[in-house]
Amino acid sequence: MRGVNMFAKPQAKWVGVALIAIALIALPFALAAAGTAWVRIANLAILFVFLSLGLNIVVGFAGLLDLGYIAFYAVGAYAYALLASPHFDLHFPFWVILPIGGLVACLFGVLLGAPTLKLRGDYLAIVTLGFGEIVRIFLNNLSQPVNITNGPQGISRIDPFSFGSFSFSDNENFFGLAFSGPIKYYYILLALLLLAIVVNLRLQHSRIGRAWEAIREDEVAARAMGIDTTRIKLLAFAMGASFGGIAGGMFAAIQGFISPESFVLVESIMVLSMVVLGGMGNVWGVVLGAVLLSFVPELLRYTVEPLQKSLFGRSIIEPEVIRMLLFGLALVLMMLYRPAGLLPSAVRKRELAKPDADNA
Amino acid sequence: MPNREPEQGTGDGVLLECAGLDKRFGGVLALAEVGFSIDRGEIYGLIGPNGAGKTTLFNALTGIYGCDAGGFSFDGEPLAGLRPDQIAARGIARTFQNIRLFGNLSALDNVMIGRHVRTRAGVFGAILRTRATLEEEAAIEKRALELLDYVGIAARGNDVARQLPYGDQRRLEIARALATGPKLLALDEPAAGMNATETLELKKLLQRVRTDGTTILLIEHDMKLVMGLCDRVLVLDYGRRIAEGAPREVQRDPRVIDAYLGGAA
Structure with a gap:
């Protein structure tokens, strides 16, 4: 048993798991009581957890800093949008195109990985940042001479998930409960997320996961021990990218509309922040961070303004500004007090520990 | 026993052959026409003053450097142009002069990583946890534990590698190298920084490794260890081979004495 052992007794563990499961199942109804907007926020949160898990493979496991990760999200989203919208009048079912989006993103992952194999750290970060921008700019401009992406206008009226006549975007009643579109999406996203978590955990504790760790620790030694670093790094890029691609497909379906504006650099940085805040390399930490x-x-968006109004009678600082202020403050505090993240992986903690703590 | 891999050949004769090896760094000829051969089951020593090119030779052998002329043939196959991981797969494992463990991982994980090259499980096996993958994982762990025990640090399995005492780190590096199932174990100054007791234990360990069927190539400055352990010794000076033979003969060779004591030419 090498995972996080949060509970002393196995029974206690199962009780904990059951409680979390019930909470997750009940969550959308509680949120819906506060407004459907909150269910949508929860769905986007799940997508970001999904993205963070993918980036965690590249950054957390293999130690390859990727600042253009959102490009894979974009590729997945556009793959879905082009294959399930009136734009080309193609309407494939979602269970066909989600995997296709994953595969296409995987291909892009290899495309990014191949030329950057010899780079590390800052240099790799710059190239991946450039890659992210290139993808976005392509999406912005591929409307001429042949209109592929519809440029900055984006693609609208993207098909929602549906099985036959059961569509995930309609409102319905089951067992006397009102299931709005976002609530139905919540459950399918949650199911896919659980799958992603299992995949992440299993990869981490496998032969491949160990090879990633070895490369992160010492690439020369890893090669001397017979690890084909080229292949293993490409594998990290490909796996991470396919997570991004699948998340992108889900994003396109939920929103019904995508444009290059959704895939800007800040989004890449946001996903990276989630991974770093939670604890690189630790799946549960990454989930928490996201x-x-x-x-x-x-x-904050919903509380800051009313709070200011009640205190001062008017809004002094805009919510957006406060968000960024607090965000910056949180990052500084993090770096000072928990540099390895909120729930760091044991290995990462050691990496960031002070050298004098080693003299055992 | 724990050393022998099923795929290991056991025939007699030459295991590693090196001929006409040149290696340049800019204008410096680090290795010049070096040639030697190592027989199966031998402990072959490589000595020479600092800067003689011993580690360069190791790096050329293990594919970290390319050669400018000549090269190696291992087990009848040329090694030219192979990457380090391919060379490890062919059966040459090494340790490093300045220890290069995966410092933040446990000792056990270090050795388990060494099994990478002899195992197969891929992404799908890992995700689906197929029976073959689970069996392979169990075998990897079992083998790694055996090897930790073999080098004498069984109790240290869960300790973080870089927090181990120095001597244990050297042993762990040997265990990790043995985990790759090598035919030739190349050790770069394994006794550096060890005290007399640790060196003696190292000597016993290396003798056992040899008895269990692995050929050893050893760079070492501890002459007592080299003389007591090696069957044959190659002496390098300024990248050139100046002597080869049984330790006792080499020790008396005037050119070797010159090289070490810097006698007038």
């Missing part, structure tokens, strides 16, 4: 950074800004 949930926090998805929800807290929204909470």
Whole structure:
């Protein structure tokens, strides 16, 4: 048992898991009571957790800093949008195009990985940043001479998920409960997310996961031990990218509309912040980081203005400004007090520990 | 026993052959026409003053550097142009002069990573946890534990590698190298920084490794260890081979004495 052992007794563990499961199942109804907007926020939060898990493979496991990760999200989203919208009048079912989006993104991952294999750290970060921008600029400009992406206008009226006549965007009643579109999406996203978490955990504790760790620790030694670093790094890029691609497909379906504006650099940085805040390399830490950074800004958005109004009678600082201020403050505090993240992986903690703590 | 891999050949004769090896760094000829051969089951020593080119030779052998002329043939196959991981796969494992463990991982994980090259599980096996993958994982862990025990640090399995005492780190590096199932184990100054007791234990360990069927190539400055352990010794000076033979003969060779004591030419 090498995972996080949060509970002393196995029974206690199962009780904990059951409680979390019930909470997750009940969550959308509680949120819906506060407004459907909150269910949408929860859905976007799940997508960001998904993205963070993908980036965690590249950054957390293999130690390859990627600042253009959102490009894979874009590729997945556009793959979905082009294959399920009136734009080309193609309407494939979602269970066909989600995997296709994953595969296409995977291909882009290899495309990015191949030329950058010899780079590390800052240099790799710059190239990946450039890659992210290139993808976005392509999407912005591929409307001429042949209109592929519809340029800055984006693609609208993207098909929602549907099985036959059951569409995830309609409102319905089951067992006397009102299931709005976002609530239905919530459950399918949650199911896919659980799958992603299992995949992440299993990869981490496998032969491949160990090879990633070895490369992160010492590439020369890893090669001397017979690890084909080229292949293993490409694998990290490909796996991470396919997570991004699948998340992108889900994003396109939920929103029904995508444009290059959704895939700007700030989004890449946001996903990276989630990974770093939670704790690079630790799956549960990454989940926590993504949930926090998805929800807290929204909470602020809804509370800061009323609070100021009640205190001062008017809004002095705009919510957006406060968000960024608090965000900056949180990052500084993090770097000072928990540099390895909120729930760091044991290995990362050691990496960032002070050298004099080693003299055992 | 724990050393022998099923794929390991056991025939007699030459295991590693090096001929006409040149390696340049800019204008410096670090290795010049070096040639030697190592027989199966031998402990072959490589000595020479600092800067003689011993580690350069190691790096050329293990594919970290390319050669400018000549090269190696291992087990009948040329090694020219192979990457380090391919060379490890062919059966040459090494340790490093300045220890290069995966410092933040546990000792056990270090050795388990060494099994990478002899195992197969890929992404799908890992995700689906197929029976073959689970069996392979169990075998990797079992083998790694055996090897930790073999080098004498069984109790240290869960300790973080870089927090181990120095001597244990050297042993761990040997265990990790053995985990790749090598035919030739290349050790770069394994006794550096060890005290007399640790060196003696190292000597016993290396003798056992050899008895269990792995050929050893050893760079070492501890002459007592080299003389007591090696069957044959190659002496390098300024990248050139100046002597080869049984330790006792080499020790008396005037050119070797010159090289070490810097006698007038």
